[in-house]
Amino acid sequence: MTVNDDSFTNWKNREEIAESMIPLIGKLHRERDVTVLLHSRSLVNKSVVSILKTHRFARQIAGEELSVTETLPFLQALTALDLGPSQIDIGMLAATYKSDDRGLSVEAFTAEAVAGATGANKIEGGEGRDVVLYGFGRIGRLVARLLIEKSGSGNGLRLRAMVVRGGGDQDIVKRASLLRRDSIHGQFQGTITVDEANSTIIANGNEIKVIYANDPSEVDYTAYGIKNAILIDNTGKWRDREGLSTHLRPGIDKVVLTAPGKGDVPNIVHGVNHDTLKPDEQILSCASCTTNAIVPPLKAMEDKYGVLRGHVETVHSFTNDQNLLDNYHKSERRGRSAPLNMVITETGAASAVAKALPDLKARITGSSIRVPVPDVSIAILNLQLARETSREEVLDYLRDVSLTSPLRRQIDFITAPDAVSSDFIGSRHASIIDAGALKVEGDNAILYLWYDNEFGYSCQVIRVVQHVSGVEYPTFPAPAV
Structure with a gap:
């Protein structure tokens, strides 16, 4: 057998292992609201090739590729645990296991490393939190994609509606088309259908009501069953507390602006100052x-x-x-x-x-x-x-x-x-x-x-929304401080 044959056989073996990982990752996500990461990169809904490419990123750490043969045992160990909603990094599990000299089995080490997400420590999934998009431009559509992607078991954030100005005939069809196809970010990962009679876009099973209004005062969110919602204003039309407060109507609990806030509106950069937000703060900005x-x-x-x-x-x-x-x-x-x-x-x-x-x-x-x-x-x-x-x-x-x-x-x-x-x-x-x-x-x-x-910023917006909604799940193993 030639060297090339050896390389090809090795690739096919790794493909087979990556294929076996996909249903395990999917089941953890759907049934337990667990997001499996590999060095901070989500493996949920990823293809075989994408999983293998993500493993190559480990060269940044030790100068050599992390193999799926090393991470699969940790993933299998996770499926045997009674996990609550969390984010678990199997790349970090594999890396820290290598440096652990106690001689623990993979199963015992994994159970210890994620103990904060099991048993009495685990977070119980709630009913979820309603989210409304005010505006549906570049950031609005990407935030919508991310919310749909992260719907998971349905216990997290739920995109319930978008508020837009009327655009004439087939407006909802055209907006659905913009969500479905993007010249920069490619095709939407899933299926989108339109119910024009009920003014609804259905994306991967998520029913999103399209509400037409020219001003926040025109919308009665309770009429659509929306309650305690976080409204994401991606129009940039209002940037101070007075203007953004017009969104605070029955059904809306908090307002998040996707532009720099003015005056005393807190500008939040997730990872840096999100933990300074007061629980009762209703108006905040994700900065630029x-x-x-x-x-x-x-x-x-x-x-x-x-x-x-x-x-x-x-x-x-x-x-x-x-x-x-x-x-x-x-x-x-x-x-x-x-x-x-x-x-x-x-x-x-x-x-x-x-x-x-x-x-x-x-x-x-x-x-x-x-x-x-x-x-x-x-x-x-x-x-x-x-x-x-x-x-x-x-x-x-x-x-x-x-x-x-x-x-x-x-x-x-x-x-x-x-x-x-x-x-x-x-x-x-x-x-x-x-x-x-x-x-x-x-x-x-x-x-x-x-x-x-566009997309990196939208991810930061989602992280802030998860934080203020109370569905920002803990990550294991915990990052070094």
């Missing part, structure tokens, strides 16, 4: 995509090295608030053709840092350039640190942060020397550190941070 991209790595650098001052330059994809061709716009430069020009514009991300990181004393400035790509941006974060360091030390530190710290869902890390913006479409992290581009000289560090300003 750029704020979510820069604040987690900025916090990581502040925690390790101290930051004296910094500047962020964002090279941002164009958005729908720009013109396709030159035309009138209230902003001087944004009226110029978005797909034909680089456009200097303002960004509020630097000033928003103070709301998310109030203890950071460093002055952070910022500016932005819109460029002719439809999605994925890069933030160049130039920092003066409180002490000198080396490129190797910063790389090792940020790699570890992305893998084992409480920020591992926000920060990703890539070493590929040929990576370009389109490679990060669909990334679920708020920020991806480009290791090859990192610059360090003495007390100066320049970080290059990729981010999917």
